[in-house]
Amino acid sequence: MQRKTPLCDCEVIHEEVVKRVRKNMPKEAEFCKLADLYKMFADTTRVRILWALSSEEMCVCDIAVLLGMTKSAISHQLRSLRFANLVKYDKRGKEVYYSLADNRVKEIFKKGFEHVR
Amino acid sequence: MQRKTPLCDCEVIHEEVVKRVRKNMPKEAEFCKLADLYKMFADTTRVRILWALSSEEMCVCDIAVLLGMTKSAISHQLRSLRFANLVKYDKRGKEVYYSLADNRVKEIFKKGFEHVR
């Protein structure tokens, strides 16, 4: 994800435009965080997991059955989602129950589905 | 992005949960479209381009200068964004002016930034 700061290969054509846009531009770090957030929604498996958890909490096996995938694959993805603070987990006995960290996740979904349809 | 239909490696633990969730589950194609949409936001360069275009229309050179990248790199990304119907372009003389395809893009942004901050 790291990006070096390369030189551009052309002259400014509309200096005022560039200046104006740059003025309000969020910091690189903000864009990184934003991209990292959307990365979590940028994969069919993760998006399906998130959708499933937006209906109710589920354990890893349930999700694996639902999506027809291995526990390992699901667990790996849940790890990323946990890292991104999108899901929380709760170990009860042998099982681990996952649920959405907050309902802002649902809102992001909604916006997306609106656009897609 | 294609995904084969592999077998899961465990028994159902909560059959009712799985059934219930599966019942309202959107089709795979829907999730694919959603993931593809978010993929466009899942990269710092693209997200910065989209943000820039959400302020005003810009030509490729302007964007290249703004982001300190080559025209080629920018052009490649604009191509993806055009393919995803997120930007439109308008050739005027030697320059090509890009702008957002519609303002739903901005709304998606807003949701994202809300979450990140």
Place this chain on the structure above:
DNA sequence: TTATCAGTTGAGCAATCATTCAACTATAAT
């Protein structure tokens, strides 16, 4: 204690992807 099952983890692999580079098109200026 031993066996079993839920879940995690790390290495490895194949696929995807962002950028570079060089060659190209098209428009404008001389």
Place this chain on the structure above:
DNA sequence: ATTATAGTTGAATGATTGCTCAACTGATAA
């Protein structure tokens, strides 16, 4: 016509990523 500039394109490359596999942890059941 020639030259210069804006932009596009395709191949090549290095990095990232999603899944598999096998080994592991830790809790329950026998």
